[in-house]
Amino acid sequence: MIEQILHPYNLQKALQQVVSNKGSAGIDGLKTVQLADHFRNEKATLLNEIKGDKYLPQPILGVEIPKGNGKTRLLGVPTVTDRLFQQATSQFLMAQYEQEFSNSSYGFRPNKSARQAVGKALEYIHEGFTHIVDIDLKNFFDEVDHCLLLNLLYQKVKCQTTLRLVRKWLRVPILIKGELVKRRKGVPQGSPLSPLLSNILLNELDKELTRLGLNFVRYADDFSIYTKSQSHAKKYGNAIYKFLKDKLKLTINREKSGIRRPIQFEILGFAFASIYKKGVKGKYQLVVTKKAWDRLKMNLKSITRKTNPSTFDERITKINEVQRGWLNYFRGASLVGKLRDVDGWLRNRLRYCIWKNWRAER
Numbered sequence: 001m002i003e004q005i006l007h008p009y010n011l012q013k014a015l016q017q018v019v020s021n022k023g024s025a026g027i028d029g030l031k032t033v034q035l036a037d038h039f040r041n042e043k044a045t046l047l048n049e050i051k052g053d054k055y056l057p058q059p060i061l062g063v064e065i066p067k068g069n070g071k072t073r074l075l076g077v078p079t080v081t082d083r084l085f086q087q088a089t090s091q092f093l094m095a096q097y098e099q100e101f102s103n104s105s106y107g108f109r110p111n112k113s114a115r116q117a118v119g120k121a122l123e124y125i126h127e128g129f130t131h132i133v134d135i136d137l138k139n140f141f142d143e144v145d146h147c148l149l150l151n152l153l154y155q156k157v158k159c160q161t162t163l164r165l166v167r168k169w170l171r172v173p174i175l176i177k178g179e180l181v182k183r184r185k186g187v188p189q190g191s192p193l194s195p196l197l198s199n200i201l202l203n204e205l206d207k208e209l210t211r212l213g214l215n216f217v218r219y220a221d222d223f224s225i226y227t228k229s230q231s232h233a234k235k236y237g238n239a240i241y242k243f244l245k246d247k248l249k250l251t252i253n254r255e256k257s258g259i260r261r262p263i264q265f266e267i268l269g270f271a272f273a274s275i276y277k278k279g280v281k282g283k284y285q286l287v288v289t290k291k292a293w294d295r296l297k298m299n300l301k302s303i304t305r306k307t308n309p310s311t312f313d314e315r316i317t318k319i320n321e322v323q324r325g326w327l328n329y330f331r332g333a334s335l336v337g338k339l340r341d342v343d344g345w346l347r348n349r350l351r352y353c354i355w356k357n358w359r360a361e362r
Contacts, residue, residue: 001159005092006047014088015039018080018192026079027061027175035080042081050085053161057082057168060188062176074142076174076188086169086193089162094196096156101199102206107220108195114268115329117219118286121226124215125262125272125284129226131233132265135240136256140221141194142186145249146170149187149201169193195220201248208243212236219268233259266291270333286333293338296326300346319346 004010018032025031030038039046049055060076067073078086094110101109106117125132137143150167157163170187173180187194198220205223209216214236215226225240227233237259244250262272262284269292272284302308303318310318327335 001092001157002051002161002165005088005162006050010088010091011084014084014091017087017091018083023083023190024061024063024077026077026082027059028079028081030080032080035084038081039084046081046085050165051161053164055085055165055168057172059172059180060174060191062174062181063190073189074176075190077190078169078172078188082169083192085165086191089166090193090196093157097196097200097203101203102210102218104209104216105199105203105206105218107218107222108199114219117217118268118270121217121224121267122272122284122286124217124226126282128282129215129228130262130282131227131230132260132262133225133227133233133237133240134256134258134260134265135223135225135237135244136253137221137244138251138253140250141189141198143250144187144198144201145185148249149197152200152204166193166197204248205240205244208247209240212239217267222268224265224267230259269330273334288330288333288335288338292330293342296322297342297345300342304346 015036019035022032046055058079058081060078063075063077064072065075098110104120106112106114106120146167149170150163153163153166157166169191171183173182174188175181187197202218202221202223206216206218209225217224217226225233225236227236241252244252263274265272266289269289271287271289273287275283275285277283299322300319303310303315303322308315
């Protein structure tokens with residue numbers, strides 16, 4: 001298997017993917033734009049080290065990013081060299097696992113998307129499954145049990161060199177504020193391999209939900225179960241809570257989890273609003289959550305901030321990019337009224353930018 005992972009075609013594809021993803025440099029300071037030359041020069045040595053089980057990943061660089069609620073999320077940034085080999089490993093293993101994954105799993109898979117997950121949720125709701133078990137996993141990426149994950153991998157991956165390589169990536173320490181911290185659980189967000197590893201673990205959850213005959217939607221660690229009654233929602237919610245705790249060693253965030261009706265439920269930036277129309281009953285339209293609107297305004301505010309050194313034309317270009325991506329994601333939702341408000345707010349911000357520039361030139 002390791003020979004297939006290190007096949008020139010697979011490595012070249014991985015190299016192109018890592019470079020196109022850009023991203024920050026790791027602990028060694030090597031940037032993605034330098035990766036091709038570095039790999040060309042060190043390729044023979046690196047491949048021999050991996051095949052001989054002598055390859056040692058470098059520590060992960062811990063980077064805190066804002067979550068939008070005043071809190072931060074810790075990302076783990078591997079070196080670009082480690083990202084290259086993790087991407088190559090992920091590409092090969094994905095092809096082995098893809099056919100085993102559930103159709104109700106939409107995160108980080110080929111031909112699957114967040115919008116498909118939202119559409120399926122709306123479909124279940126319109127079919128009358130309006131008692132929704134909304135489960136939030138507490139610090140999922142930080143709590144993944146390494147032994148459990150490696151045992152699941154061993155059931156399909158029989159190549160010892162590949163397994164040892166994955167284990168090294170899982171156990172490599174992380175540099176946080178200048179201090180190296182050991183890692184005995186968790187998969188770092190920011191690693192090319194983490195999405196696949198999370199799907200491999202949570203595929204066990206998918207199997208249990210399927211065994212129970214439940215309708216569900218999962219996007220990475222965000223998942224919800226759709227039932228037709230409060231009693232069923234409570235029964236299966238408790239059963240899944242026990243399964244997560246006992247079998248997968250994962251904890252539910254009770255404050256963010258619960259049984260919801262559609263108008264109380266949010267999924268991947270979308271919410272559901274009743275359609276008030278004569279002859280239409282029990283139907284809902286998609287709307288955008290307040291958090292998603294606030295995130296858009298925060299991004300636009302950053303672009304139009306007076307301390308931003310960009311020219312006016314550069315700001316307009318960036319604004320158009322942000323708006324295009326945002327509108328493409330939320331297409332199909334009810335947006336007109338809110339967009340009008342954001343448009344007015346943005347125009348005032350731009351007028352202020354023009355006025356400040358004019359004052360500075362005087």
